[in-house]
Amino acid sequence: METVLHDDMSNLLDLLPPLTQLTRYCTVGEITEVLHQLKADLVTVRRKFEVWDAQSALQQGLIGTAGADTLKQLHDELNRIELERFIAAGSVSNLHRSCTRYRDLLAERALQIVTEEMAAAGYGAPPVSYALVSMGSDGREEQTLITDQDYLIVYDDGGEEAADAWFVEFGNRLVDCLEIAGFKRCTGDIMTSNPTWRGSYKQWRKRLFAIVRYEVEDFAKNMMDLIVLSDARFVGGDRELGGKLIELIRDMEKEHFQVLWSMARAATEMKLALGFMRRLWTEPSGEHRGELNVKLLAWAPLVMNVRILAISQGMAATNTVQRINYLEQEGSFSEEMARGLREAYDTLTHHRILLQIKQIKGIQKDSYYLDPLMLDSGEREQLRQAVIRVEELQKMIHTNFNIV
Template identity: 30%
Template sequence: MHNPIGEKRWPDIDCADGLDPLKSARERGQRLLEAELPSLPADEAIVRLNALHDALIVRVLALAENEVARSGLGAPPVPYAYMLYGSGGRSEQTMHSDQDSGLVYADANDEAEEERNRSYFRRLAETAVDYLIEIGYPPCEGNVIASNPAWCMSLRDWSDRIAGWFAEPSWENVRYLLIAADGRAVWGDVGLADRLRGRFFGDLLGHPVIERRMLENTLRHKVLVGVFGQLLTEKYGDNAGGLDIKYGAYIPMVNAFRLLAVRAGIRETSTLGRIDALHAAGALSEEEAEEARTAFLLFLKLRLFTSVALEDGRLVGTGKLPASRLTKEIVPALKTALKTGNKIQRKVQKELQYRLGGR
């Protein structure tokens, strides 16, 4: 299958013939990157880490295809694309991100062919997800994962499902639409993935009620900065004195720029790419774009220093920045970045409520 992530740079990953060497390659790659983190610019650190994740996932897909072939189901019967959502789709994963994924495959000519395709790709998806769990990627808690039949479908069925989300703008369906907006093909037929994303953007234009629901969802998480510019840190528990950098800084900016980009028809999935595209389209001034980029890069780098927890034998990121990381050197820059995030949230709320005729 086609590998859309481009040049491969990890021979130990590319040549891994099983899960144990692949898991070891991941651990080595991440240890090397962790050692370099203090001296790396944030954007370079994120690019290198996400390229490492992509390479691991691509190798898992190749191993999964081989395993399914050995089981007697052969090669993929039609083209398909393996999709990443969440931080993977945005190329913003941390050291310990979970799996958010989906699979889309080409339409069949008849029901018998469709049943064959469905059986093959469900088996492939289940194998790939199990393999990724084995090398340290826990499954998405919300079950947005390729092994869930609701996220592993033909292009026709995917199109029908997206149409259903638009037709019934419940909170859950709008959440699914926002997840779909971050979808990125990491392996397979990129053109198939583009057609799927085209259906999403084509349907959005005629549904102002969806935009209103998206706005409500987008503003759910507030930036953790007080009216006097103080950090709103955790008061109790293991992380007392620390900051929820994921939901109090990173996610609010992800949500804001996703909504602005979707509203403008921008198909870029990374937040930094969306900021650049919005600036190019005239939706952000030079000053706004630069402030946003600087703030978001800081949030991305701080996410790499958040604490982890052991769950079912696997390390899982908590999204919480320990109090020990809130040094006198970092706090002023963090306060400035949070104020920028707060300003962006207000901008989104004001602009979209004006367009939608709200208060």
């Protein structure tokens, strides 16, 4: 918690002008008065963050013994705390870290609740060990204020049909429990109730081999599934088993270049919110005329293209900023490009979170569309530069993978 508080305070202090500039316009007495007031304000702000830290710690401490209905209340309160903290400090990384931490706790508690319910209902204990693995923003440890379910289950071999049947019931109940706890059902059906996202290790291995060897009928859909799996991260259950599946996914993606090439082509073909003369492109007509979809036309292409390079280098990290850092360290990115991509990620994610806040507060219907004219000129240019950075990344991957 202390690290979060320090980072938040640093963000606030970064907004202040250098004192050397103040002496050009103010007397020593005026500066002294301002500094005293500033000190008092910082003390007030620090206390506010300390209160949020204490409240968050209290709520998280209650998760381990809470029932399913209570989990929703705790989840809502933790979201409220992070919303207020973000409005005050605007730290994307701190929001990611906090939301990911307490949602992992909520998911682990859901596993315990469902396991106990299964035993009480006569299904018995899990017939074999299993692991819950997250994907999407949760897998990348990039959780924000609005979330849905992006989980898979892998269970150990040896249980045969009895294990399959047990985990069908377990997967269905887990989805229900998570929904009660405040995790929306995934519109893409990436949930443990879907047999595509549930299976023994042997079944998962067979499924993955079928994709990378082009043995499946709907290759496009299965390719998207493989892309989703690229962000897999262990959440609960048997850590060794979860890690074993994740390692298998990484190895298959890296070793089958044609599959990786197909993923790279899809990434470089993602449309961006750039129009003529690299100006921001907005919807020309319809309900969202004059607006742009920040997620679809800027943020998602950035995450996707960084992911492709990380996979090609065999990196275990799933977090986008960590991937950028590692790609800089191993030489794929220059210092300037890495810095630009980190700034682009922060800018685009910051706007996405602000849009989520507007949706939560009922100001707008969704958290995707942004009207650039609602920003000041500096913010618009910052947004435009962020999208340009993504375009440059796409061009780099297009060249590296010899995509024609």
